[in-house]
Amino acid sequence: MKRSPIRVDAVLVQAVIAGALSFAHLHDLAEAAGQTGWKAWAYPVSVDLLLVAAWRRLRTLRAAGASARSAWTWFTVALAASLGANVATAGLLDLGDVPDWLRILVAGWPALAFLGGTLLVHTPPPAEQLTAGPDTAEPAPVEAVIERDDTAELAPEPLPAPALPAVDPEPVPEPDPIPPAVAVPPALVVHARKLADEHRTRTGSPIDTDTLRARLGVPPVMADAIAAQLA
Numbered sequence: 001m002k003r004s005p006i007r008v009d010a011v012l013v014q015a016v017i018a019g020a021l022s023f024a025h026l027h028d029l030a031e032a033a034g035q036t037g038w039k040a041w042a043y044p045v046s047v048d049l050l051l052v053a054a055w056r057r058l059r060t061l062r063a064a065g066a067s068a069r070s071a072w073t074w075f076t077v078a079l080a081a082s083l084g085a086n087v088a089t090a091g092l093l094d095l096g097d098v099p100d101w102l103r104i105l106v107a108g109w110p111a112l113a114f115l116g117g118t119l120l121v122h123t124p125p126p127a128e129q130l131t132a133g134p135d136t137a138e139p140a141p142v143e144a145v146i147e148r149d150d151t152a153e154l155a156p157e158p159l160p161a162p163a164l165p166a167v168d169p170e171p172v173p174e175p176d177p178i179p180p181a182v183a184v185p186p187a188l189v190v191h192a193r194k195l196a197d198e199h200r201t202r203t204g205s206p207i208d209t210d211t212l213r214a215r216l217g218v219p220p221v222m223a224d225a226i227a228a229q230l231a
Helices: 010-032 038-064 069-092 100-122 127-131 150-154 186-203 209-216 220-230
Strands: none
Touching: 010 038, 010 069, 010 100, 038 069, 038 100, 069 100, 186 209, 186 220, 209 220
């Protein structure tokens, strides 16, 4: 006997029943608050869609590791609206005489639901949090590796240069002592100049110091001094 491939999911059936009851409670409350016709049917759809949208957004943000505070806020608002309608229709509230504050809440619900849905859909999470994953994680810092030159460590140290024997510097010859200045009488210089002129006229060459000393009969020091003045 061939079995039917269709299987009934008890959880799904339970969800459908719970959703239908919640839908009916929201419809009854909206209708009692003065929303008649298609508007009473639109209220439960709006509440349930906001609840589902907030839950999906919450899962997306939590999976991305982003802050889900806004999603939690709108999820709580939609859950409070749905749960409040279910409790209000349980006989605790006279649906024939709904209080004014409840009429205000029901009348203001469309604007609140529109604001929540817009913020949930058009407020993306931070891009860096959504794109962050195991493949885009920051790379671990790479430690710098300094290559060592083994040949430099094995190379022998250079030998010190051999010390050269100390050489004494050559003695610098002392300059010849300067002869002390000799006072020569002017008259003697005039006489020596005449002798020098005669010697030049006769020989054609200047008189030397030895000849001048012999002609004047003066010591060598004075002869040098006279020759220096005649030069």
